[in-house]
Amino acid sequence: MTFQTGNVLEVENLSVYFGRLPGSLPVVREVSFTAVGGQTLAVVGESGSGKSVTGLALLSLLNRGLSKVTGSGNFYPGSGPPVDLLHLDTRKMRALRGDRVAMIFQEPMTSLNPSLTLGYQVGEALRIHRGASRRQARAEAIEMLERVGIPDAPRRADSYPHEISGGMRQRVMIASAMISRPTLLIADEPTTALDVTIQAQILDELKKLQEEMGMSMIFITHDLGVVAEIAHAVLVMYAGQVVEQGPVRRVLERPRHPYTRALLASVPRLDRPKTTLAAIAGRIPDPQQPIAGCRFHPRCPYCVRGLCDVREPELDDIDGIQSVRCVRWPELEAA
């Protein structure tokens, strides 16, 4: 097994448009980021931030007829030359999916096929990509099921999804994604539908697998607590844009963007004295809604009229590791 330490994925200016009408506004706007081998990049945002669409766009899982994706996404598959995920023909994309790049989803209840055995679903990627025989695939599937903590794996391999609990199903999903030892795992809210005690188990499992297999992970979530648990770097998205990015410690402990700050302040916490929660006023905008200037300005407590509602801010590099999309960040920092 090769542990990849360098960049696994370099995404530049990824934009996603929905609807065939010319002039429709993007739901994801010029998102750029890098995923590193053996590390986890968390993409965090609320509904309509474009975080899930970003993940689906990377694997061309959006409906092609109804969406348009621009930008580039250079992927380094471990061996061989890099490929641009966003400009790959369907055959080559299919060869990558489930092999070098795997994805898991939010709803363990509905993300497994109800009429196929767990063993088949876990081993399927090997049969497709490695030409494994039925028996080989099953044997490796059982091994993988054991590895993700499914008790009595040989028997479970012949079970169907409805026969196991939600937490177990998510473990099966993880097993089916990890069986081909992918270079990159995209996890779209994999613990959101689970109970907290089960969520803790699943997060531990993912961390353990990452240590063993050295894959790079893009972890999409709305939960900043989960980000603190699992991520090395964070991308904060709001209304289709990246508003802040940097190493997890920096973003959570020294947030520069007013949205990141407000979001952190609105999280109910067990580890701080109880105070009134600082809610963010107003509502989350529709991603395609046109907003002049900074997209957060209508809800921002630091908004300056004539500045924030006019000038669209760039993503400013602060110190080489953290960037923020706010024209006022130096002032706010000084204040």
Place this chain on the structure above:
Amino acid sequence: MTALRPLVQVEGLTKTFLSRGAVGGRVQTTKAVSNVSFAIGRSENLALVGESGSGKTTTGRLLLRLLDATSGMVRFDGTDIAALSRSALRPFRRRMQIVFQDPYSSLNPYLRVGDAVEEGLIIHGIGNAGQRRDRVAELFELVGLRAHQAERFPHEFSGGQRQRIGIARALAVNPEFIVADEPVSALDVSVQAQILNLLEELRRKLGLAMLFIAHDLAVVRYVATHVGVMYLGHIVEMATADRLFEATRHPYTEALLSAAPRLELGHGAERIVLSGDIPSPIDPPSGCPFRTRCRHARTECADAPMTLEAVGPDQVTACIRYREIYS
């Protein structure tokens, strides 16, 4: 828990569901709620916390008589409503209301939101048309919406706004008691805080008694005056909110607190990760229901019957070993 007579008093509440397996299967019984007792006074907010299958939602439904209890008593202002006939129950219906989890499916898409809020007033024969319209406008202002928005339809509102409408609807008939069933778990964090603050403000302002059902302990901490932790249909620990968070006396509560993701970095090492799943409620463990996942479990935990022991004046625990564990 209050010196005065509590508004809602529950004693030995039990609900058993019968389910038949497949065709020709045997009838199975599931105890969704087992011998639950608590009291909620005016201006108090009791939060019931637990994971899926803990029986917290069923308890809420039993309190409102949306479900009939198998046994036990629900006293509302002194009257046992679990024993009342449907017609005798009617006057009590007005005094207790519910706020649902999903603000998307709990509003009729073809009904103007103002009409949805007004419906309760009509059902209970409160006021004439003009008075009702004024009341709806007043309610919209109360929950932080504008009066003219009453003319609109649900799809024109965001999730947070719909939850405000749900709250306005519950408050329309001037209830004394509200069951809020996971009112913020479908909402985004930034909006969740708005709703939590609103509920807290309304409780204080209107002196409402509230049962707040949630799976998230952190959320509960901001609104609850008292907290009951449920596991497999049992209350395993109950205390005033401050006691529960600062002097936990049950291993399950401890595990829940520990499992909740925290914003602080680098605390992962000391966290308690429970192994395995919640056992099936059809075939629950004997003795303490939590013992199969508890790191403090001993053989005696399988034998001792479930009873709540007072730890102090405002705290009870079901753990028979709490003295040893938390000394």
Place this chain on the structure above:
Amino acid sequence: MLTFILRRLAFLVPMLLVVTFVIFALILLLPGDPVFAILGDAATPAQIAELRQKLHLDQPIIVQYLVWLKSVLTGDFGRSLRTSELVSDMLLTRIPVTVELSLLSLVVSCAVGIPAGVIAAVRRNQWPDLVFSTASLAGIAMPYFWTGILLMMLFSVHLRWLPPSGYIPLFQDPLMSLKLMIMPALTVGLPLSAVIMRQTRNSMVQVLSQDYIRTAEARGVSPMGVLFLHALRNALIPVVTVIGLQIGSLIGGSVVAETMFSLPGLGRMVIEGIFQRDFAPVQAAMLIIVIGVLLANLLTDLSYAVLDKRVKI
């Protein structure tokens, strides 16, 4: 599984009793008297009375039914009044005809309906969907005899590809037998295929939007694999329900088709018997048809267990 089948079979008995009694009673209530049909108008009252007694026609319906039931249980279905042929012999030659026709019709309806439904679902709201959906509407709207006449006009009269009517047992001359069966099977199967197509399309559209389909795509499964391995099996569950519900109309169609294409099946046995007031064959044929329908329903329920893993029986 076995207990389920036995239990269901036990349920069949009271159901059969009720249904056969209703059929029995309805036939006796038909206008026309078999005695006159047999003896003609010139019969003497003594002859009439004698025949009535012999046929138990002077007894109340319930007694006649019990007499009939008793003989049926001993395997005696009586004789045809017209031809004096043993009804049990008639059944033996006619059941295979109807079974062949029904099975072929079912094959036709699935072979046309399921692929058309899948294609319409994959190309939904594009021209193939439009074409198939319109055709299926026409198929549902057209009465059997009309479809039959159109087929006969086309294949027998204009193209002269197929003989217009007749029957040869399958084992005697398989090719000729199938040639003769094609048009009847199309007549019965096409309207049913329209129903199957619509259900397949709708459930396929629904299944294709499920999360597990996206999971399969994310795993690199080919479009064909997604369609046939991951989607179709789940989509077929409601289709089976529809087929089960349509078995009644399949039989109804067979009666029409057997009459149109001169096939000596159970359906025609019923029709001929009714026209000639020859009730013993009618009652026997109806009994067999009812048993067939009930068994087909049992088979439908059993197939759920095979298709839907959540169903345990």
